[in-house]
Amino acid sequence: xxxxxxxxxSDVGDITTKAFPTDEPGVYNIVGTKCFITGGDQDITENIIxxxxxxxxxxxxxxxxISLFVVPKYWPTEAGEKGEFNxxxxxxxxxxxxxxxxxxxxxxxxxxxxxxxxxxGNAPVDGKGAGMAQMFQMMNEERTVTGxxxxxxxxxxxxxxxxxxxxxxxGRPITNPKSVxxxxxQHEDVRRMLMYxxxxxxxxxxxxxxxxxxxxxxxxxxxxxxRKRAKVFVEVNIxxxxxxxxxxxxxxxxxxxxxxGGYGFSEDYPIAQxxxxxxIYPIWEGTNYIQSLDLIGRKWMMGGGQVFAxxxxxxxxxxxxxxxxxxxxxxVALLAEAxxxxxxxxxxxxxYLGQGKFGMIGFFATRILQATGHIxxxxxxxxxxxxxQKKIDEIGKEHFEYPYxxxxxxxxxxxxxxxxxxxxxxxRAIKEGDNSVMxxxxxxYLLD
Ligand SMILES: Cc1cc2nc3c(=O)[nH]c(=O)nc-3n(C[C@H](O)[C@H](O)[C@H](O)COP(=O)(O)OP(=O)(O)OC[C@H]3O[C@@H](n4cnc5c(N)ncnc54)[C@H](O)[C@@H]3O)c2cc1C
Numbered sequence: 001x002x003x004x005x006x007x008x009x010s011d012v013g014d015i016t017t018k019a020f021p022t023d024e025p026g027v028y029n030i031v032g033t034k035c036f037i038t039g040g041d042q043d044i045t046e047n048i049i050x051x052x053x054x055x056x057x058x059x060x061x062x063x064x065x066i067s068l069f070v071v072p073k074y075w076p077t078e079a080g081e082k083g084e085f086n087x088x089x090x091x092x093x094x095x096x097x098x099x100x101x102x103x104x105x106x107x108x109x110x111x112x113x114x115x116x117x118x119x120x121g122n123a124p125v126d127g128k129g130a131g132m133a134q135m136f137q138m139m140n141e142e143r144t145v146t147g148x149x150x151x152x153x154x155x156x157x158x159x160x161x162x163x164x165x166x167x168x169x170x171g172r173p174i175t176n177p178k179s180v181x182x183x184x185x186q187h188e189d190v191r192r193m194l195m196y197x198x199x200x201x202x203x204x205x206x207x208x209x210x211x212x213x214x215x216x217x218x219x220x221x222x223x224x225x226x227r228k229r230a231k232v233f234v235e236v237n238i239x240x241x242x243x244x245x246x247x248x249x250x251x252x253x254x255x256x257x258x259x260x261g262g263y264g265f266s267e268d269y270p271i272a273q274x275x276x277x278x279x280i281y282p283i284w285e286g287t288n289y290i291q292s293l294d295l296i297g298r299k300w301m302m303g304g305g306q307v308f309a310x311x312x313x314x315x316x317x318x319x320x321x322x323x324x325x326x327x328x329x330x331x332v333a334l335l336a337e338a339x340x341x342x343x344x345x346x347x348x349x350x351x352y353l354g355q356g357k358f359g360m361i362g363f364f365a366t367r368i369l370q371a372t373g374h375i376x377x378x379x380x381x382x383x384x385x386x387x388x389q390k391k392i393d394e395i396g397k398e399h400f401e402y403p404y405x406x407x408x409x410x411x412x413x414x415x416x417x418x419x420x421x422x423x424x425x426x427x428r429a430i431k432e433g434d435n436s437v438m439x440x441x442x443x444x445y446l447l448d
Pocket of ligand 1 (some may be wrong): 003004006008009010011035036037038039096099102104281285286287288290364
């Protein structure tokens with residue numbers, strides 16, 4: 001997928017790659033440079049097909065004027081063979097902090113004016129192309145997969161950290177300094193770090209699974225109501241899965257590294273690589289700020305606000321149904337409080353918009369997305385915990401599966417008591433709306 005250019009990353013509407021009609025219908029000459037292209041050039045496959053965004057000469061500026069082209073490195077013959085070189089040149093390989101198994105390339109199209117591409121779909125009408133809409137069909141999947149990859153890295157890091165902590169002998173319990181030396185998994189702070197990772201990876205996994213489940217339902221059910229409900233979940237979940245899961249995965253892997261102490265910072269263990277590799281996920285497929293704008297600017301407003309309202313109503317229903325649960329009522333109450341705080345966040349943002357303070361969207365969007373992930377993660381973990389409690393009631397504490405189910409309940413409790421309260425802190429900052437970051441001159445950032 002070739003979107004990004006040296007001067008046009010987040011703002012894809014400003015791309016300068018151009019397409020010029022040829023004598024052959026549907027075939028255009030392509031000229032331009034793309035950068036950071038994953039798998040942009042490599043010698044694993046015989047040919048490389050670039051799906052490239054470019055603006056056909058005379059199209060309108062901005063995203064509306066963009067079209068999508070199929071640009072092969074080698075122009076295939078009628079017989080489907082590799083064919084002639086299509087003037088698609090690798091200008092260089094990006095030297096990256098991580099993800100080094102993936103060739104990320106600078107791609108020059110048409111250095112010798114001999115690069116051709118097929119227009120995908122119809123020619124622009126009134127200078128408006130279908131490129132962005134076509135690209136977004138892939139983008140939703142890419143964004144979900146980004147959350148999934150981040151979660152995979154965080155999960156394997158957590159599993160490694162837990163095993164390491166169980167084996168590493170260091171120090172004595174703070175509650176019993178005269179004891180023999182113990183493994184670090186027995187220390188409170190190490191348990192805090194492990195439970196942070198466990199609850200984040202489980203919440204992320206649940207969000208991702210729910211998203212794929214809803215995609216399947218939205219595609220396959222014949223029940224129209226169920227299809228609508230599933231589509232709502234897919235729409236709202238995509239920016240959360242992309243941004244919350246990737247931001248939290250990095251924090252989680254950082255805690256995994258901390259569990260290893262100095263050994264985590266060395267290359268002897270896998271954590272250093274996982275931390276490096278995972279750092280790309282908040283950046284690509286639209287930075288996490290772009291995701292938060294998608295949440296607030298599009299998903300909050302979609303269908304006159306009804307789409308988000310029905311997503312949120314499911315969380316409120318969960319609270320109403322489970323507020324008297326014998327084991328988890330205290331944590332369900334924390335979720336109820338966070339949902340009220342979330343509504344206050346929305347009201348505060350509506351207030352700012354009413355006063356014309358649009359900058360507040362930019363300033364708080366990322367934190368609102370994080371708060372959205374926190375309330376959703378808490379709901380899903382509490383759902384798990386309710387199921388786990390039922391199982392424990394059935395099997396008892398001596399059963400070999402008891403630690404697994406007890407762990408699920410502990411994840412939900414930890415999340416509700418230690419991560420969810422961030423929603424209240426965000427509300428406070430949003431209500432106070434301190435704008436000093438914008439009021440000071442730019443030079444204040446540049447002078448020490
Ligand atoms: C390893 C790797 C693989 C990649 N693979 C691909 C690929 O296959 N295909 C492809 O097309 N691209 C690819 N990319 C590019 C990636 O999608 C972009 O790097 C990303 O979209 C950000 O663009 P940028 O780097 O130009 O940063 P910028 O857009 O310059 O952003 C820099 C910072 O400024 C913020 N920012 C930018 N504009 C605004 C604004 N208007 N308001 C507030 N904040 C703003 C951003 O959120 C970010 O924090 C890849 C990148 C990497 C590193």
